[in-house]
Amino acid sequence: MSLDQRGWTTLLRQIHKGQCTPVIGAGASATIVPGAARLARSWAREYDYPLADDQDLARVSQYIALVDYPARPKEMMLEALAAVGDVDLGGTPYPYLAQLPFPLYITTNYDDMICRSLRPEKSPAIDYCRWNDYESIEERVPPGRTHRPSVAQPLVYHLHGQADWIDSLVLTEEDYLDFLISAAEDSQHRSQFLRSDIRTALAGSSLLFIGYRLSDWTFRVLFRGLMRTIRANTQKPAVAIQLVPGEDEVAPGKVAEAQEYLQRYLTQLHHVPSLAMYWGDATQFARELLERYEEYVRGGD
Incomplete structure (x- = not known):
């Protein structure tokens, strides 16, 4: 379904209950950081x-x-x-997302823009996914490794690595393959790949995807993996927030049909019955989300 009034209300309620986790992609930084292509x-x-x-x-x-x-x-x-x-982050979704009560921000971006937007009002910590074993050699680990996130002291968790730790970056084809192999390992090994408290947060949260294109394989693999994590527990409503497919991704005049297909692809193939989508700009969405949340709080649950 599209993100109608009912979808908005569900999303706002989950945020207010502390049961929503944003997952942020490259589109959130698109006005500042050069795109992958x-x-x-x-x-x-x-x-x-x-x-x-x-x-x-x-x-x-x-x-x-x-x-x-x-x-x-x-x-x-x-x-x-x-x-x-x-640079000034004013034209990005980050300043709006920073004002929302998220204890955990998950991102596939390498940059520090989320942390920058959270300071100085909040005191964020940083950690990244241990998809490789280089820390057995390099002992300089992020201070957020043992951090327990809260709204006042949120955790920014980098799934594909963070710029301060060059070996943590998932960038080459070989890196992506190793990342997927690590993600598929049995639970005994996954405890190193993904922190147990992060898995618990994912299993108990609605996931709010911001800054991804549905045609991006990085997103599709990520989405499928996180949906499996959710289904391991009680499934919560999931809301995928995407950029409108560009003209280079769909046939001329077929944007609406592409949107319908991609939504059906995610809801049916990945068995996510409560998926709602917002087709539009990431910054525009984040601004509207903050405005709606402030109005929701003023009106009471």
């Missing part, structure tokens, strides 16, 4: 990438890792993020 094409030109899929960042990064040295694409990613600098 743009970076991929730039790097492909620099390294004379020989294949046609020069917009695929994971594949271009894998090529660079092979022809140069393994850490080079991650260094290039950190250079790209550093070039962005300390």
